[in-house]
Amino acid sequence: MKKIGFLSFGHWSPSPRSGTRSAADTLLQSIDLAVAAEELGADGAYFRVHHFARQLASPFPLLAAIGARTRRIEIGTGVIDMRYENPFYMAEDAGAADLIAGGRLQLGLSRGSPEQVIDGWRHFGYAPAPGESDADMGRRHAEVFRELLKGEGFAAPNPRPMFPNPPGLLRLEPHSPGLAERIWWGSASDATAVWAARQGMNLQSSTLKADESGEPFHVQQAKQIRAYRAAWREAGHTRSPRVSVSRSIFALVNDEDRAYFGSGEDGDHVGIIDNMRAVFGRSYAAEPDRLVELLKTDEAIAEADTLLLTVPNQLGVAYNAHVIETILTEVAPALGWRGTAPAAGNEAA
Incomplete structure (x- = not known):
């Protein structure tokens, strides 16, 4: 059995052919799609974070809004570029959003990906420490953020505070218990997957990976997942880890589906991204x-416990709900991912 959710990059464009012509369109439709996905029995609503682009960028207002409109579905990111983040401010935002959602946030983080602008994190006021790379800075921000989520006091109280303080050192508020165990790391290589396991983070493996063996994408990704799980066991963590993969999957059941996606089967693609040879997974x-x-x-879908369906958000809420529903009802039960077709509003397996 698998958890099945969707992953949206949140694109918008002023083009007349786009169903999302503004940031407001994308944000409001993202909320509506999460509500629709929950009603269909999907398990997760996840959103990509890109700065300086016509895409979703500030996740916590969106996650909080979805949390207030839904009751069961997981709400997450895939992924937040930690080079841009103040870990202290982020811990407050994440705690508030998680409390609004009743403890349903699943936050995917990463050290960063190719950007729209040169060193965009500098415009946010951040710079690597001496001897650090920008990737090192992103990992450091993530480590501080995760430490803050534990909810331990670290700040000396003012002896003459505006309001009475509890005894001892103070922590950031609001604190959401359990969120620290719902942090994921977006990994593109075997080494970073092993690092994430040792750190005690869940694993998000996306639709591209460092081409480390020349094998098909799904084979390399499955090996990455197995290496991650082995490192998790060796680290001695007591809870079970979670692993997600993302895929573009479309069941062609009507003429509209065939017009959009019925151009024939494709295969993996290889390219250079951030000076790294990468293999990009096929669409289905x-x-x-x-x-x-x-x-x-x-093989990688078989290894993962969570599948995120990348959705073409510019085609509108109704069509994307249809895409999700056809996978839940026409495909997932036949693969053993679901015992039966999910009933609207019911708890999904």
Whole structure:
């Protein structure tokens, strides 16, 4: 059984062909899609974070709004670029959003990805310490953030405070118990997956990976996941880790689906990203029976406990809800990911 959610990059464009022509369109439709996905029985609503782009950038207002409109679905990110983040301010925002959502946040973090502008984090007031790279800075911010989420006091109280203080050192408020165990790391290589396991973070493995062996994407990704789980066991963590993979998957059940995505089967792609040779996973689009057979061969999906469906958000809420529903009802049960087709509003497996 798998948790199945969606991942939106939150694109918008003023083009007449876009269903999201402004930031307001994207934000409001993201909330509506999360509500619709919950009603369909999906397990998660996740959002990418990109700065200086016509995409979603500030996650916590959106996560809090979704938390207030939903009751069951997980709400997360995939991923927040920690080079841009003040860990202290972020801990307050995350705690507040998680409390509004009743403890449903699943926050994916990373050390960063290729940017729209040169060293964009400098405009946010951050710079690597002497001897650090920007990636090192992102990891350091993540470590501070995770330490703050533990809720331990660290700040000496003012002897003449505006309001009475509890005894001892003070922590940031609001604090949300349990959020510290719902932090994920977005990893593109085997080494960073192993590092994430040792740190006690869940793993998000996306639709691209460092090409470390020349093997098909899903084979390399499955090996990455197995290395992660082995490192988790060796680290002696007491809880079970979670692993997600992201895929573009479309069941072609009507003429609209075929017009958008019925151009034939594709394969992996190889390219250079951030001076790294990367292999990009294929998209899956086929009639449901054929789609089931194709997905059976994906080793990484088999290894993961959570599947995030990347959705074409510019096609609107109704169409994206249809995309999610066809996977939940036409594909997932046949693969054993669901015992039966999920009933609207019911708890999903």
